[in-house]
Amino acid sequence: MVKKLYKLSAFLLAAMFFLLHISTGPGTVHANNGSDSYNYSFWGESVPAPAAFQATKLVNGASLGIDALREPNDLYVTSDNFIYVMDTGNNRVVIIDEEFHLVDTIDSFLHDGNNDTFSNPRGLFVTDDKHVLIADTGNHRVVHLDQDFNLVKIVDEPQSDLLRDDFVFQPVKVVVDKANRIYVLASGVFDGFMEFDIEGDFTTFIGANRVQVDPIEYFWRRVATREQRSQMRMFIPTEFSNLDINDQGFIYASSTDGADDSIKKLNARGTDILRREGYFSPVGDIRYDYDLGPSRLIDIAVTDSEIYSVLDSRRGRIFTYDGDGHLMYMFGGLGNQLGKFNTPIAIDWFGEDFLVLDRALGEITVFRSTDYGRTLTEAVRSYYRGDEEKANYLFEQTINMNANLDFAYSGIGKALLRQGDYYGAMHHFEQSYDRNNYSKAFLLYRNEVLRQHFSTIMTGIMLIAVGYLSFKIYRKVTRRRRGFSIE
Amino acid sequence: MNKEMIKYPFYLIVHPFNGFWDLKYEHNKRISLIISFVILFLLVVTNVLSSQYSGFLVNLYNPENMNSLMEALYVVVPVLFWCVANWSLTTLMDGEGKFDEIFTSTCFALLPLVLINFPWIWLSNLISIQEAMFYYFFTSFAVLWFVFLLFVGNMTVHQYTPSKSVGTILLTIVAMGFMAFLCLLFFSLVQQMVAFFSVIYQEIVNRY
Numbered sequence: 287m288v289k290k291l292y293k294l295s296a297f298l299l300a301a302m303f304f305l306l307h308i309s310t311g312p313g314t315v316h317a318n319n320g321s322d323s324y325n326y327s328f329w330g331e332s333v334p335a336p337a338a339f340q341a342t343k344l345v346n347g348a349s350l351g352i353d354a355l356r357e358p359n360d361l362y363v364t365s366d367n368f369i370y371v372m373d374t375g376n377n378r379v380v381i382i383d384e385e386f387h388l389v390d391t392i393d394s395f396l397h398d399g400n401n402d403t404f405s406n407p408r409g410l411f412v413t414d415d416k417h418v419l420i421a422d423t424g425n426h427r428v429v430h431l432d433q434d435f436n437l438v439k440i441v442d443e444p445q446s447d448l449l450r451d452d453f454v455f456q457p458v459k460v461v462v463d464k465a466n467r468i469y470v471l472a473s474g475v476f477d478g479f480m481e482f483d484i485e486g487d488f489t490t491f492i493g494a495n496r497v498q499v500d501p502i503e504y505f506w507r508r509v510a511t512r513e514q515r516s517q518m519r520m521f522i523p524t525e526f527s528n529l530d531i532n533d534q535g536f537i538y539a540s541s542t543d544g545a546d547d548s549i550k551k552l553n554a555r556g557t558d559i560l561r562r563e564g565y566f567s568p569v570g571d572i573r574y575d576y577d578l579g580p581s582r583l584i585d586i587a588v589t590d591s592e593i594y595s596v597l598d599s600r601r602g603r604i605f606t607y608d609g610d611g612h613l614m615y616m617f618g619g620l621g622n623q624l625g626k627f628n629t630p631i632a633i634d635w636f637g638e639d640f641l642v643l644d645r646a647l648g649e650i651t652v653f654r655s656t657d658y659g660r661t662l663t664e665a666v667r668s669y670y671r672g673d674e675e676k677a678n679y680l681f682e683q684t685i686n687m688n689a690n691l692d693f694a695y696s697g698i699g700k701a702l703l704r705q706g707d708y709y710g711a712m713h714h715f716e717q718s719y720d721r722n723n724y725s726k727a728f729l730l731y732r733n734e735v736l737r738q739h740f741s742t743i744m745t746g747i748m749l750i751a752v753g754y755l756s757f758k759i760y761r762k763v764t765r766r767r768r769g770f771s772i773e
Numbered sequence: 774m775n776k777e778m779i780k781y782p783f784y785l786i787v788h789p790f791n792g793f794w795d796l797k798y799e800h801n802k803r804i805s806l807i808i809s810f811v812i813l814f815l816l817v818v819t820n821v822l823s824s825q826y827s828g829f830l831v832n833l834y835n836p837e838n839m840n841s842l843m844e845a846l847y848v849v850v851p852v853l854f855w856c857v858a859n860w861s862l863t864t865l866m867d868g869e870g871k872f873d874e875i876f877t878s879t880c881f882a883l884l885p886l887v888l889i890n891f892p893w894i895w896l897s898n899l900i901s902i903q904e905a906m907f908y909y910f911f912t913s914f915a916v917l918w919f920v921f922l923l924f925v926g927n928m929t930v931h932q933y934t935p936s937k938s939v940g941t942i943l944l945t946i947v948a949m950g951f952m953a954f955l956c957l958l959f960f961s962l963v964q965q966m967v968a969f970f971s972v973i974y975q976e977i978v979n980r981y
Contacts, residue, residue, distance in 0.1 A: 329835050716829050725830055725902035732899070 323617055325691060326572055328565050328719045333690040338606070338615035338659030339640055341625030343386070346649035350388040355380065355648035359408045360459070361632040361641060369641065370412050371650070372420070377404040379418065386652070392418065395429065395437050402437075404429070409459035409471070419468065421457035428457050428470060430486070441468060444480065444488030461531040469529065469537060476523045478556060479537070492556030495523040495541060532588045540596055544569065544580030549596060549607075564611035564693065565719070570598045571605075581605075589635040591670040593663065597642070602627045604642065608666045612693040615659060618642065625651065638663070658687045665697060674701040696720045703727050708734060782808055786884050789922050793929035796881065797874055806873065809880035813852065815887045817845045823890060828897035831908050851949075855879060858948035859927070862941060868931030878926030882919055889915035 325335040347354035356375025363369050368389065369382040378393035394403045405424030412418055416433040427442035443455050459471040468482040469492070478494035499521055507515060524543040531537050536559070537552040546567040551560035566572050570581025581598035588594040592609030602620035607613055617640075619626050631645040638660060640653040655663065665680030678701030681694045688694075699714030700723065708731035715724035736743070781800075785792030796805060821844045824834055856879055860872045870878075889911050897908050928938040 719833060721830055721833075721902060728830075729901045732901075 322619065323615060325613055325615065325688075326566060327690060328692050330566065330572055332573055335615060335688050335690065336658040337617060337656055338662065339617045339653035339655055341651050342654045343652040344624065344649050345382065345386050345652060346647070349386065350380070350382065352380070352388060352391065357645050358643055358648055359631055359645065360410050361634050361643040361650070362410055362412050363634045363636050363641060364412050364416065365414065367637055368412075369636070369650070370410055370418065371643065372407060372410045374406060374408055377407060379410060379420065392431070392435050395431055395435055397437055397440070409457065411460050411462055413462050419460050419462055421460045421470065423456050423458060423473075426455045426457075428460055428468065428482075439486045441470070441482050441486040444482070446488050448477075448491065449488075459528055461529055461537065463531055463535045465535075469531070471526055471529055473525070476525060479526065479529065479539070493537065493539060493550065493552040493558070494556070495526065497521050497523045498543065498545060527583060528585045530586050530588045530594075532592070533590065538586050538588045538594055540583040540586040542582045542584060544582070548583055549586065549594070560611070561609060562611045564607070564613060566613075568596070568605070568607045568611045568613070570596060570603070571601065585632050587634045591667045593666060595633060595635070595640070597630055597633045599630060602630050604633055604640070609670060614662055614666065617653065625653070627651065658684070661687070662691075662694075665694070669697055669700075674704055677701060692718045694718070696723065699723060699727065703730075778804060778808060782812065782881055782884050785881050786888075786918070786922060789925040790929065792881075793878055793926045796877060797870075797930055802873060805877045809877045812880045812884050812887065813849065816883050817848045819887050819891045819894070820844045820848055823894045826898075827894050828900065830900065830902050831897045831905050852879060852883070854949045854952055855945065858952055859941070859945045862944055862948055863931050866941060868933065868941070870930035874930045878930050879923065882922035882926050885915045885918040885922065889918075
C-alpha cells in the first residue's frame, strides 16, 4: 500500500516536472542570455529578450590621438562608414574611419579670404558626396562645406514674412535631402522644421507639432480674466528634439513630450505618415516609473528598410522599431559599465552595428550586433524587400532564440499564408495576436474545409431534411389511424 | 410538471407581462427559486466558457489572467448587489415585491443572455472578422432583451408605473455603487485591523 502510494507520488512529481518544463521551457532557456534586454509582449508586460547588441569598444580623444572631445553633440555615419563627430566644446568636426583611426578634423574654413571658425556648433550632416553641413549655433548660421572642406555656402538669418521681427536664427540640427533642400531644426521655433532651398533661401516651415491641450487647464483658461490669462502659461506646440532623413527622403523627427506621436515620419508636405501598427505606439518605454516620467527621445537614427532607432536620454536606452512600428529590440542604459552611458546624446547606425555618443564623457561606445540582432534585422529587411521565404526562415530562427517575440510569429504566418498552409498561418497569427491576418487565413481555411467536405455536408443536410419529412408523414398517418387529428 | 418547469422560463421571456404576473401571483415559489438558481448557474457556465472558448477574433484573453472563480463572481456579485439594492430601495418606495420575488424576476430576466450567448461561443469560432458584427449584434441584442425583461419584471413585481420603475432602476444602480464603496471600505478596515493585531502578535512573539 505504502509502496503504491510512493509510486503514485513519484509519477505525479514526474508529470508535474514534465508539465512545468513544457510551460516554461522555451521561454526561459532561450530568452535571456545574461542580458538585461527586454521587449514588450502584446499584454504590455516586459519580457526578457536576448541582447541584440553588445558593447565592444570605446572611442575617445585619447584613442584617436587628439585632445579629448568636449561636450560633443552630434554624430553622423556616412554610407561608407566614416564617422563625423560634432565636437561642440572644441568647435571642430572630428572625422574617423571605419577602423576608428583619426582621418581629419575641421576647425576652420576660408570665408571671403579670411579664416573663419565655428562657435558652439551643435549639429552636422554629411551628404552622399561628402559635403559637410554644420549647424553653427553660436554664429546663427548653417555652414555648407564641400568634400575638401571649402566653403560652398552659408545659410544665415532667413528673411521672410513668416518670421517674427525679433527672430534669432539658432540652428541646432540639420539634414539635407536628395534635392539638396536643407531642413533645419532651430531652437525656439515651434512651427516645425525650417526648409531652405538649394540657394540657402528660407522657403517654409514643415511638420509642426500639434498643440497638446490639457482639458482642465483649458477650463481654467476659459473662466480666467484677461489679466489672469496673460499670466498663464501659453499653449505652444512642443519643439522637435532631433531629425534624420532616410534614403527615400522622408524626415524622421523625434520630440521629447512623451506623446503617442513623439516620433514622426514626415513626407514632403509635412504630414506625419509613420505607421503605428505595433502593439503599442513607438514611444520608447511603455511601463515606466511615474516619478521619472516617460521616455525622453532626443535622437533618432533611421537606416534602410524603414528601420529606425530612438535614444531615450532619461534612461539611456535605445529602442529600435521596424517600419510597422513593432519594437524589435532595446539596449543600453545608464551606468558605469561598458555598454552603459552617462549622458547619451546622439546615436547612429554603423553598418550592422551601432554607435552611441556620450556628451559628458566625450566618448563613443561601439556596439556590435549579436547573432540574434543580426538575424532579426535581416528578417525584417527580407520581409520589407518582399522576400517572404527568407523572412520566414529568419523569423523562425529568431523565434528559436527568443520565443517571446510576439510579432515575429506574424512574419512566419504571412509566409505560410502565401505558401497555402492556411491552418499553420492561423496558428501563427494567433500567437502574434494579429486579428486581421488571422481572419484572412481563416476565411481561406474555411473555404478549403467546406470545399473538401462539400459532398458530405450536402448529403447530411439532405438526409436530415428527408428524415424530418418522413417522420412528419409517419406521425400524421399513425395519428389518423388512431382516429384523431390535430385540427 | 417537470415539462412545465422547463417551458415556463421560455414562455416568460417572450411574454414578459403575463409571465412576470404569473411568477408573482400564480407560481410556486420553491420551483421558481430552483429555476432561478439553475439560470444563474447556466449564466456562470456560459461566462466561463465564453472567456475560454470564444473565437480568437472576438475574444482576446490572457491565459495568465483567466480565473473561472472570478468569472463566476462577476456574475453572482452584481446580481446579488442588484437584488439587495433594489429591495432596500423599493421597501422605502412602496414597492410590493418581496426579496425572493425580486431575485426570481432578476434571474429569469438573465435567460436571454444564456440562450443567445451560449451558442455564439461556438459559432464565434466559425466567423471571420467581417462577420464578427453579427456576433456583436446578437450579444448586444441579448443585453437589450435582458434590460427590457429586467424593466418589465421590476415593474410587475413592485406594481409600479413605467416611469417610476425607470427611476427606481436608476436609483438602484446608484445604490449599487454605494454598496460597492461600503464593501471596499469595510474590507480595507477589516484588513487593517487584522494587520494591526497580527503585528502586535508578532511583536509579542519576537520579544518573549
